[in-house]
Structure formats: C-alpha cells, structure tokens
Amino acid sequence: MAEERVRSEMTGKVWKIVTKVGDKVSDGDxxxxxxxxxxxxxxxxxxxxxIKEFLVGEGDEVTEDxxxxxxxx
Amino acid sequence: MFEKVVVANRGAAAARIIRALNGMGVxxxxxxxxxxxxxxxxxxxxxxxxxxGAAPAESYLNQDAILDVxxxxxADGLHPGYGFLAENSDFAARVEAAECRFIxxxxxxxxxxxxxxxxxxMMKEYGMPMGSSSSVLKDDDEALAAASDIxxxxxxxxxxxxxxxxxxxxxxxxxxxxMLERARSMAERSFGTAEVYLERLLExxxxxxFQMVADEHGNVRHLFERDCSVQRRHQKxxxxxxxxxxxxxxxxxxxxxxxxxxxxxxxxxxxxxxTLYDGNGGFNFLxxxxxxxxxxxxxxxxxGIDIVATQVxxxxxxxxxxxxxxxxxxxxxxxxxxxxxxxxxxxFPSPGPLEVFRPPSGDGIRVDTGFAEGGTVTPYxxxxxxxxxxxxxxxxxAIDKLREALDEFMIEGIKTNIPFIQATLQNEAFVSGAVHTxxxxxxxxxxxx
Numbered sequence: 001m002a003e004e005r006v007r008s009e010m011t012g013k014v015w016k017i018v019t020k021v022g023d024k025v026s027d028g029d030x031x032x033x034x035x036x037x038x039x040x041x042x043x044x045x046x047x048x049x050x051i052k053e054f055l056v057g058e059g060d061e062v063t064e065d066x067x068x069x070x071x072x073x
Numbered sequence: 074m075f076e077k078v079v080v081a082n083r084g085a086a087a088a089r090i091i092r093a094l095n096g097m098g099v100x101x102x103x104x105x106x107x108x109x110x111x112x113x114x115x116x117x118x119x120x121x122x123x124x125x126g127a128a129p130a131e132s133y134l135n136q137d138a139i140l141d142v143x144x145x146x147x148a149d150g151l152h153p154g155y156g157f158l159a160e161n162s163d164f165a166a167r168v169e170a171a172e173c174r175f176i177x178x179x180x181x182x183x184x185x186x187x188x189x190x191x192x193x194x195m196m197k198e199y200g201m202p203m204g205s206s207s208s209v210l211k212d213d214d215e216a217l218a219a220a221s222d223i224x225x226x227x228x229x230x231x232x233x234x235x236x237x238x239x240x241x242x243x244x245x246x247x248x249x250x251x252m253l254e255r256a257r258s259m260a261e262r263s264f265g266t267a268e269v270y271l272e273r274l275l276e277x278x279x280x281x282x283f284q285m286v287a288d289e290h291g292n293v294r295h296l297f298e299r300d301c302s303v304q305r306r307h308q309k310x311x312x313x314x315x316x317x318x319x320x321x322x323x324x325x326x327x328x329x330x331x332x333x334x335x336x337x338x339x340x341x342x343x344x345x346x347x348t349l350y351d352g353n354g355g356f357n358f359l360x361x362x363x364x365x366x367x368x369x370x371x372x373x374x375x376x377g378i379d380i381v382a383t384q385v386x387x388x389x390x391x392x393x394x395x396x397x398x399x400x401x402x403x404x405x406x407x408x409x410x411x412x413x414x415x416x417x418x419x420x421f422p423s424p425g426p427l428e429v430f431r432p433p434s435g436d437g438i439r440v441d442t443g444f445a446e447g448g449t450v451t452p453y454x455x456x457x458x459x460x461x462x463x464x465x466x467x468x469x470x471a472i473d474k475l476r477e478a479l480d481e482f483m484i485e486g487i488k489t490n491i492p493f494i495q496a497t498l499q500n501e502a503f504v505s506g507a508v509h510t511x512x513x514x515x516x517x518x519x520x521x522x
Contacts, residue, residue: 010421037424
C-alpha cells in the first residue's frame with residue numbers, strides 16, 4: 001500500500017482537525033483547517049485514501065511545506 | 074479640541090490616525106501588543122503603552138487593558154480605527170462611561186448597524202433600495218424555504234458581522250445544507266454568534282460604497298462614492314474613486330438619498346453605506362460600516378478632505394459647516410492597492426521577516442503602512458502590510474502611476490500579492506472600467522497560465 005504525505009501550503013496554526021485516523025477520504029475532502037492572519041484555510045487532500053496518521057495536533061504551529069498528515073492510498 | 078487621544082489600533086490605521094492627530098496639535102497615545110513593540114509609528118506618537126500579548130484577545134481586543142490606558146493617561150478621546158473594537162457598542166459605551174469620547178457614532182448606531190438583518194430592515198423602512206434576503210435562520214428547514222423564496226444562487230452571510238468574513242455561496246439545496254454548518258461555525262468563531270441569513274447572490278455585480286459624513290447637530294453630507302469591486306475571498310484589494318464607467322447622476326442620486334436617509338435617522342458621525350450595483354437592477358444595500366474605512370484615502374485624494382480629521386472634529390462636537398467647505402467636488406482619479414502578505418495566486422497568508430521593505434514615493438504617490446524594513450509580519454493579524462494610493466489626472470493616468478509605484482516597491486522575505494495587482498492593472502476589463510466582483514478570479518486564471 002502506498003503512502004502519501006499531506007503538506008501545509010502555508011505558515012499558521014492548526015485550528016481544527018475535522019477527520020480522524022482511519023477515516024476514508026476522497027480527492028477534494030477537507031481533513032483539517034488551518035488559520036493564519038484571521039483566515040481559515042482548509043487543507044484538502046488531492047487523492048483518495050485512508051488517514052493513517054496526523055503529524056500535528058490542534059493548536060500546533062505549522063510552516064509552509066511542513067508534512068502534516070499521512071494518507072494510505 | 075481634544076487634549077489627548079488614545080489610538081486603539083495597530084499598523085497602517087494607527088500610523089494614519091497618529092499622523093492626523095499630530096497635524097491637529099492633539100497629543101496621541103499609541104498602544105501596542107508584544108508583537109508590535111518595534112512598530113515604526115510608535116515613535117511618532119506622544120506616548121506609547123504596552124497592552125498585552127500578541128494574540129488580539131490579549132491586546133487590541135482587550136477592553137480592560139485599553140481602558141486602563143485611557144484612565145492612566147487621562148485621555149479625553151479614543152479613536153478605535155477600523156477592525157478590532159471599532160464597531161463594538163459595549164466597548165464604546167465603556168469608553169464614554171470613563172469620561173472619554175469614543176471617536177465614532179453613538180453606541181446605538183454601532184449596535185443598530187452591527188446586526189446585519191436588523192440594519193437591512195431599518196434601512197429598507199427608510200427607503201434604501203435592496204435585493205431580497207431572509208431573516209436570521211432558525212434551522213435548515215427555514216433556510217431551504219427561504220432559499221426557494223429568494224431563488225438560487227444564494228449567499229449565506231453572518232448576521233453578527235461583516236468584513237467579508239464567513240460568507241459562503243450555495244447553488245442548490247444540497248450545497249446549502251452543507252455550507253450552512255460551516256457558515257454557522259465561522260460566524261460563531263468570528264463574531265460570537267452563529268446567526269446567519271441568506272441574500273440573493275448577484276452574478277458579477279460591482280461593489281460601490283458611499284462615504285457619509287455627519288455631525289452631532291443633525292447634518293449629514295456625502296463625499297461621493299468608491300468602487301471596490303476587485304476583491305479576493307470577499308475582501309477588497311483595489312479601490313478607486315470615482316467609480317469608472319458609471320453615469321454621474323446615477324451615483325450622485327443614490328449618494329444624496331443615502332444622506333437624506335441618514336439625516337432622518339439621526340446618524341451622527343462618519344460611516345460608509347455599502348451597496349452592490351447590478352447593471353440591470355441598480356443599487357442593492359449591503360451594509361453600513363459605522364467607522365473609518367480602510368480605503369478612505371482614495372476619497373481624500375480626489376476631494377482634498379482629510380476624513381480622519383473630519384471625524385475627530387465631528388466627534389468633538391463641531392458642526393459640518395465649520396469642518397467642510399460648502400462645495401466639495403471630485404478632481405482627478407485615485408486608486409488604492411492593498412498590498413497583502415500572501416501568495417499572489419492561492420491567496421494563502423505568507424507571514425515572515427521584511428528583509429527588504431522600500432515603499433515607492435513621488436508625485437501623486439502615497440503609501441500608508443505600519444511596517445518598516447527589518448520588521449516582521451506576524452501571523453496574528455490581518456495580512457495587509459501597506460496601502461499604495463495614487464492620484465492621477467484621470468483614471469488611465471492613475472493606473473499608469475500605480476503600475477510604476479508597485480514596480481518600484483521593493484519587498485523581500487515574504488510573498489506578496491503585488492503580481493496579482495499588476496496583472497489586474499493590465500486586465501482588459503479592468504482597464505476599460507468594466508469591473509465586477511468576479512474579476513479577481515479571471516485575473517488568477519490568467520496568472521496560472
């Protein structure tokens with residue numbers, strides 16, 4: 001089974017993780033919501049798969065391009 | 074005139090207000106959070122006070138800390154700027170209770186216009202034109218019924234606040250139910266109330282707003298309009314005055330009737346009446362902002378009126394007849410570009426260090442900013458780092474000046490939306506004056522190619 005690493009497209013903070021480990025997701029689904037500069041930016045996956053692991057938790061700071069979750073595809 | 078005024082804001086707003094107060098010979102008291110302790114405008118204020126941590130709730134939204142500064146400094150005025158506590162009626166009342174004048178309209182107006190459906194009902198009663206909308210929605214069933222009355226597409230909007238935050242479109246029942254949940258959660262988080270309502274979503278309208286000026290003696294006038302149609306994420310990026318490609322009498326008629334409505338209502342300070350202009354249906358009232366507007370500078374450039382000084386004088390009790398000339402006319406054309414710290418295509422925030430930050434200067438070029446080279450754009454506040462405002466003899470002259478000014482603006486260390494603005498300034502529809510709120514998406518499509 002292949003793995004796909006989801007990266008943050010911006011610097012900010014994890015506001016809310018809206019899925020959980022084991023959830024099946026499809027291309028375009030929101031898995032968590034980041035916030036920065038008064039904006040909420042949803043993180044969407046670009047492939048179908050199952051969430052294997054989150055590499056960050058709610059409230060954590062993230063930087064651009066940081067790996068934030070692992071999908072099993 | 075006021076002796077001493079607390080400026081309860083940060084960034085370009087604080088810098089602009091401090092400069093206006095200095096110019097009027099009024100002592101200015103700046104406040105700052107831990108993240109802003111080296112902001113360049115603090116040195117221009119008569120004094121500066123720390124009010125708490127970087128997070129807005131600990132500082133710029135911390136009413137107790139700001140009221141402590143009011144008491145400590147014996148200030149007789151407080152200017153809230155825009156955003157943060159500018160439209161918070163409880164705060165305004167607390168400032169007034171501390172025997173300090175809140176520089177803005179009376180608290181009742183912040184309250185009345187702050188709740189968007191109540192404000193719409195009130196303005197409609199006085200004859201302001203507007204499109205169909207719902208009341209606050211109790212549940213999904215009510216939303217579905219309202220959407221079928223109004224007709225798709227609809228826009229879900231928070232009732233408790235504006236600024237383009239938390240607005241989501243829906244094109245059918247399924248999408249509406251899905252988006253409602255998200256909209257309620259965003260509204261709750263941003264405005265402390267999950268109340269949302271529906272408005273008819275206009276396709277490709279123009280955002281046209283009217284700068285209103287009132288005093289405490291029953292007089293209301295207008296300083297014409299601004300066109301703020303170029304927006305991303307429902308937030309303005311390019312604003313201009315006058316509105317291009319629109320008959321003057323159509324604009325002035327609405328401005329005059331807005332002034333007469335506010336006179337009847339008894340409004341008593343500066344404010345902005347926002348509308349969406351639909352080529353077929355005319356003007357549709359959106360909301361009224363009871364404060365100084367981010368884009369006030371373009372109106373200042375074409376009318377020669379200092380809007381901040383006007384607001385301060387009106388709050389002190391001076392009548393408009395002593396503040397404004399008898400006739401105010403528009404001369405030339407002004408455009409403002411908001412420079413945001415963000416990716417120019419995805420519009421994702423891009424905080425970071427300002428390794429290089431050299432704003433342009435020259436005839437007809439004005440830059441309002443709260444930053445300087447060596448500073449840091451932090452993730453705590455909104456992403457606007459500068460407003461580049463130009464004034465030209467006509468619109469084309471202003472566009473040319475803005476292009477040159479942005480070319481000269483040297484910023485390194487973060488990403489900015491300058492490439493997006495430059496692409497917009499070369500967009501055929503923009504240049505011809507055929508602006509609309511969907512224009513930004515068209516520009517992004519050309520940038521992606």
